[in-house]
Amino acid sequence: MINKMKKNTLKDMNTLRNTPRRGIKGINNFDVIIVGAGGVGLAAAMYSARLGLKTLVLGASHGSELPVGGVITTTNIVENYPGFIRLTGQELAKKIEEHAKSYKLVTIKEEKVTDIKKNKNCFEIKTNKSQYQTLTIIFATGTKWRKLDVPGSKEFENKGVNYCALCDGPLFKNKIVSLVGGSDSAAKDALVLAESAKKVFIIYRGEQIHPESINMERIKKNKKIEVINNTNIKEIKGNKFVQEIILDKPYKGNKKLKVDAVFVAIGHIALSDLAKKIGVKTDKKGEIILNHKTSETNVKGVFAAGDVTDKPFKQLITGVADGCTAAYSAYEYISKSKVITC
């Protein structure tokens, strides 16, 4: 990114970095507020601080109901982040958080944003605890789990219908569990579950589950895991807890399947409602429409990155890249703009 910048932009950046900011002043006023404290938001904060911007990150990674660090904290093993051959999602999240915190210009607050408004040249952000002003916003709000919607799925939520394999999987030691979904995340969840359960059924509506090939191989080799393709769960039954599922097609001659749990990994819903409030455009799926060169949204001074955007390949590594681009674009917007106060 730096190599591509024009000489005059580099000069501007050094001037900005080495001189006191002329911009927005006051303890609750920031150059950039990043909404969402997952890996992407924290990486964007690290970069905006490098560019001399007074930065606030508001977590706990919005709406996804996860602590600072975000959705990567629910991934058991991460093997696709450069520099780390193999580490846990929580270890990686901690490292990114520490990196962001190492910059004095970064403040991280575990507050939930309740309202956002455009006010003249700035944005006003209200949280459950305070109120802030900022020249720019980066939305890194991520996603929340898509809920399974069949009879019994709500009734048995956290009573056998669970969404976080890494969090709750070990409670089903030596039990029979099912997992709904066919993505790479679903496959990884099945592998996590197989560490504790005696049997894992992957139930997928399509022709064939479609994880990354490395995880497909792991699934094939794991004797505890059995994939049931072209099948949906019609109903979840039980007493106090889940006892069986009803399939829409017979499996080994029977539509009833005895299981102790139904883990769900059927995708995510973009958390873009806050962005929509200030006119940010989204696509049919509710994902923020992004300029993928600059991480700009359609609203001036508003940027986005990570799983909340319409980026097709959603990985921490791609989100982090967009987060850094968003930070740079925020920096450019502030530098070029004549607006320095609200």
Next chain:
Amino acid sequence: MAVKIYTIPTCPWCMKTKEFLKENKIKFKDINVASDKKAAKEIINKSGQTSVPVIDIDGNLILGFDESKLKKALKLK
């Protein structure tokens, strides 16, 4: 005040709860239900849910990390 917390090492909210208790200097007993099968069965039956963390404060259960409920139960400001 007797505080017990039923956790799984890989659960992010369990870590968050423990951090919260430590920050507020609350002594607690950490029960790892991933390795203690008996405790896992006990807490599932007691709480009626298959999810952690479960925090037991003098016999009263709090399900999941809920800062306001914890503060109230622990009489923190």
